[in-house]
Amino acid sequence: METKPNSSNKMNFFMGFFAGLASVSVIGFFVLLVMIFTGNNDGEVLAGARAGTADNNDAAAAEIVDEGETAAQPVRSISEDDHYTGNLNAPVQLIIYDDFECPFCLRHEETVKQIRSAYGDDQVAIAYRHFPLSFHASAQKAAEASECAAEQGKFFEMADELFALQGLGTMSVDNFKAAAKKLGLNTSKFNTCLDDGQYAQKIRTQLTEGVSFGVQGTPGNFLNGQLVSGAVPFEQFQAAIDSILAQ
Numbered sequence: 001m002e003t004k005p006n007s008s009n010k011m012n013f014f015m016g017f018f019a020g021l022a023s024v025s026v027i028g029f030f031v032l033l034v035m036i037f038t039g040n041n042d043g044e045v046l047a048g049a050r051a052g053t054a055d056n057n058d059a060a061a062a063e064i065v066d067e068g069e070t071a072a073q074p075v076r077s078i079s080e081d082d083h084y085t086g087n088l089n090a091p092v093q094l095i096i097y098d099d100f101e102c103p104f105c106l107r108h109e110e111t112v113k114q115i116r117s118a119y120g121d122d123q124v125a126i127a128y129r130h131f132p133l134s135f136h137a138s139a140q141k142a143a144e145a146s147e148c149a150a151e152q153g154k155f156f157e158m159a160d161e162l163f164a165l166q167g168l169g170t171m172s173v174d175n176f177k178a179a180a181k182k183l184g185l186n187t188s189k190f191n192t193c194l195d196d197g198q199y200a201q202k203i204r205t206q207l208t209e210g211v212s213f214g215v216q217g218t219p220g221n222f223l224n225g226q227l228v229s230g231a232v233p234f235e236q237f238q239a240a241i242d243s244i245l246a247q
Contacts, residue, residue, distance in 0.1 A: 072214030075222045078127040083146075083155045085116060086125035092241050094126045097210045097220035100143060100162040101136035101171060108219045108231040109163055115237055123245060128159065130206040131218050138171035140203065145176040145190075147199035152185045 078084055078093055094115065098105045115124055130146075132139035142162045149158030161179035165171045173194065180190040193199070210220060214227050221228040223240055 072227075073212050075213040075225055075227075076209070078125055082127040082129065083150060084125055084127035085156070086121040086123075088125055090121070090123055090125040092119070092124040092244050093222075093224050094124060095129065095222040096126065097129050097131035097206075097215045097218060099130075099132050099136060099139045099218040100146070100159070101139040101166055102133065102218040103166070104231040105219045106163050106166050111231065111234045111237065114234040115241070118234075118238065119241060124241065128155075129210065130203040131210050131215060131220060132203060132207065133218060138173075140200070141173055141194065142171060142176065143203045144197060144199045145173075145180070145194055147202065148190050148193035149180060149183065149185060151193060152190070154183050154185060157183050 075095060078088060078095060080088070082095075094112075096108075096112070098108075112126060116126065130143040132143045142165075146155055146158045146162060149155055158179060161183065162171070162176070165175050165179065176194065177187065177191055181187050213222070214220075215229075217229060219229075219231060221232070223237070224244060228237075
């Protein structure tokens with residue numbers, strides 16, 4: 001995350017850490033270690049939406065985060081309704097709340113590819129959900145573009161194109177449409193879907209849902225239900241995944 005904890009927060013954290021050490025799960029212990037050794041993980045925070053123009057849905061989501069008193073609900077499990085890779089019954093379940101315009105999400109993609117390569121579909125299932133931050137001007141439409149492509153069976157291909165456009169600094173609705181043409185999609189159907197905002201509500205619902213699960217920034221990762229915020233290095237995911245698989 002972009003803001004650093006103050007000394008009081010650090011003291012409270014360490015007190016809580018030692019008090020709860022005996023009951024911490026393998027994944028929970030991993031999350032705590034990440035917090036200790038990396039401080040604030042690289043990521044973009046929803047609270048930063050104040051720096052941009054938030055629509056009503058983003059404003060409401062930020063307000064939920066600000067309240068900070070209601071315990072997060074358990075994250076919804078991966079299902080056929082998700083865009084996912086791997087076996088739904090895999091022992092390791094990774095859910096990623098992503099923003100196609102977030103530079104940390106772009107970097108995190110390399111880690112995700114390493115995870116897929118190292119463990120394969122039978123050991124790790126990976127699902128992608130939307131969390132477009134309001135201060136990213138193209139994030140909402142990029143998320144919609146991925147859904148319009150998914151309608152034609154090309155979610156992951158479009159996701160790769162969207163991240164590539166981010167890397168080039170050329171994200172725009174026109175370039176999303178050009179990417180659809182490049183992927184061989186029915187461009188008339190795709191363009192209508194994108195222009196009409198056919199998936200806008202689905203994306204806003206996922207963002208609000210993500211907040212209810214405790215996501216405050218991107219990428220927001222859940223490893224077997226435990227929240228791991230930010231672009232955590234592959235080696236730290238590897239340690240946690242190996243521990244899960246060894247159980």
